[in-house]
Amino acid sequence: MKKYTVTGMSCAACQTRVEKAVQKVPGVKSCSVSLLTNSLAVEGEVSETAVQEAVEKAGYGFISDTKSEARKEDALEDRETPKLKKRFLQSLVFLLVLMTLSMGPMLFHFSLPAVLRYPGILALTEMLLAIIVMLINKKFFTSGFSALFRLAPNMDSLVALGSSASFLYSLGVLYGINYYLELGNAEMAHQIGHHLYFETAAMIPTLITLGKMLESISKGRTTSALKGLMNLSPKTAVLLKDGVEKTVSVDDVAVGDVFAVKPGEQIPVDGLILSGRTAIDESALTGESIPADKEEGDKISAGTLNRSGYITAKAVRIGKDTSLSQIIEMVSDAAATKAPIARIADKISAVFVPFVMGIALLTFLVVLGSGAEFSVALSRGVAVLVISCPCALGLATPVAIMVGNGVGAKNGILFKTASSLEEAGRVEIIALDKTGTVTNGTPV
Numbered sequence: 373m374k375k376y377t378v379t380g381m382s383c384a385a386c387q388t389r390v391e392k393a394v395q396k397v398p399g400v401k402s403c404s405v406s407l408l409t410n411s412l413a414v415e416g417e418v419s420e421t422a423v424q425e426a427v428e429k430a431g432y433g434f435i436s437d438t439k440s441e442a443r444k445e446d447a448l449e450d451r452e453t454p455k456l457k458k459r460f461l462q463s464l465v466f467l468l469v470l471m472t473l474s475m476g477p478m479l480f481h482f483s484l485p486a487v488l489r490y491p492g493i494l495a496l497t498e499m500l501l502a503i504i505v506m507l508i509n510k511k512f513f514t515s516g517f518s519a520l521f522r523l524a525p526n527m528d529s530l531v532a533l534g535s536s537a538s539f540l541y542s543l544g545v546l547y548g549i550n551y552y553l554e555l556g557n558a559e560m561a562h563q564i565g566h567h568l569y570f571e572t573a574a575m576i577p578t579l580i581t582l583g584k585m586l587e588s589i590s591k592g593r594t595t596s597a598l599k600g601l602m603n604l605s606p607k608t609a610v611l612l613k614d615g616v617e618k619t620v621s622v623d624d625v626a627v628g629d630v631f632a633v634k635p636g637e638q639i640p641v642d643g644l645i646l647s648g649r650t651a652i653d654e655s656a657l658t659g660e661s662i663p664a665d666k667e668e669g670d671k672i673s674a675g676t677l678n679r680s681g682y683i684t685a686k687a688v689r690i691g692k693d694t695s696l697s698q699i700i701e702m703v704s705d706a707a708a709t710k711a712p713i714a715r716i717a718d719k720i721s722a723v724f725v726p727f728v729m730g731i732a733l734l735t736f737l738v739v740l741g742s743g744a745e746f747s748v749a750l751s752r753g754v755a756v757l758v759i760s761c762p763c764a765l766g767l768a769t770p771v772a773i774m775v776g777n778g779v780g781a782k783n784g785i786l787f788k789t790a791s792s793l794e795e796a797g798r799v800e801i802i803a804l805d806k807t808g809t810v811t812n813g814t815p816v
Contacts, residue, residue: 392430
């Protein structure tokens with residue numbers, strides 16, 4: 373299985389589109405995309421260039437296998453939440469001012485400053501505030517309309533359409549206000565001023581940003597166990613060359629190099645003991661809490677802890693070949709695979725956005741046809757778009773899988789695939805091949 377990183381995905385519809393695009397590439401047996409880790413796992417005899425072309429043609433960014441491997445731990449860092457917090461707080465400040473101007477006099481009966489009592493000036497001020505909020509959240513509009521023009525609408529398309537419809541309708545009302553003021557009909561200008569929806573145009577992206585921020589916080593927490601596993605990997609090794617000890621990065625260790633490990637230090641790579649005796653804590657790999665005695669000729673594994681003696685050893689497996697790296701890879705792969713229930717969610721989310729857009733249009737036409745005003749019909753249609761925006765459908769299952777894998781890894785339980793994890797939830801009887809004993813890892 374080859375793994376890559378895909379950038380620019382914002383919802384389950386994006387995830388499904390990338391999967392479909394890569395699945396069509398000749399040679400691909402199967403592929404799965406994780407919205408949670410932004411990873412793409414591909415099985416089959418296919419070149420990286422072909423996969424990259426498919427992803428980029430679908431409208432998303434691509435990071436190659438080697439770069440993706442080098443930045444795997446880096447990719448788990450939660451950079452999205454701080455950006456979303458900043459966006460939300462900035463939006464909230466301008467939205468509160470906008471809401472005060474548009475709803476304040478009606479709800480709280482306070483007077484606006486004299487200059488804002490003129491309907492044309494008030495409407496123009498509201499429009500400028502709405503534009504600021506929409507620019508702060510421009511990612512929704514660029515992603516949403518871009519996907520819409522490619523005939524692959526995503527959740528951002530719903531946000532962009534709902535907000536833009538409110539804004540454009542309000543812009544038409546603004547022209548109407550100025551038209552009636554020009555005719556000297558101030559009463560009519562005031563009357564149609566009640567049909568401004570600039571606050572709705574700003575409220576939609578602000579609320580959805582809040583939802584995205586909460587989702588991002590949830591995603592950030594779920595990757596902590598995988599980061600904990602990666603932190604077990606030692607960063608340096610002490611090489612012995614001509615009897616002299618030299619500390620180097622673990623990436624610089626080659627197969628056949630001789631390294632030394634002092635008491636209290638971690639084993640940097642998988643190796644074979646050349647001299648010395650010690651007891652090694654292998655609980656991180658085996659779950660066995662009692663340190664194992666090791667002497668000349670015994671194997672040792674990266675990430676385990678040297679408890680007592682000074683040893684020298686020859687490097688046998690390095691980098692991605694070490695046992696610890698393979699365990700990390702397995703947990704990471706399991707997070708990227710799909711459980712059967714997740715595939716059902718993907719199928720639904722693939723048709724969800726076009727279906728919702730159809731219902732919104734139908735709602736608008738039915739309400740308008742029933743004799744309601746255009747503004748009322750528009751508000752009903754926009755409401756359908758807005759309440760459909762959160763993409764929990766596409767995120768809830770991957771988050772659950774990631775949490776299950778992470779908690780399992782913390783407790784020494786590893787799942788090879790998401791299907792295994794789903795099956796484990798249905799287990800009622802467990803048969804153990806130990807001698808009738810289950811330990812909790814802390815002998816007394």
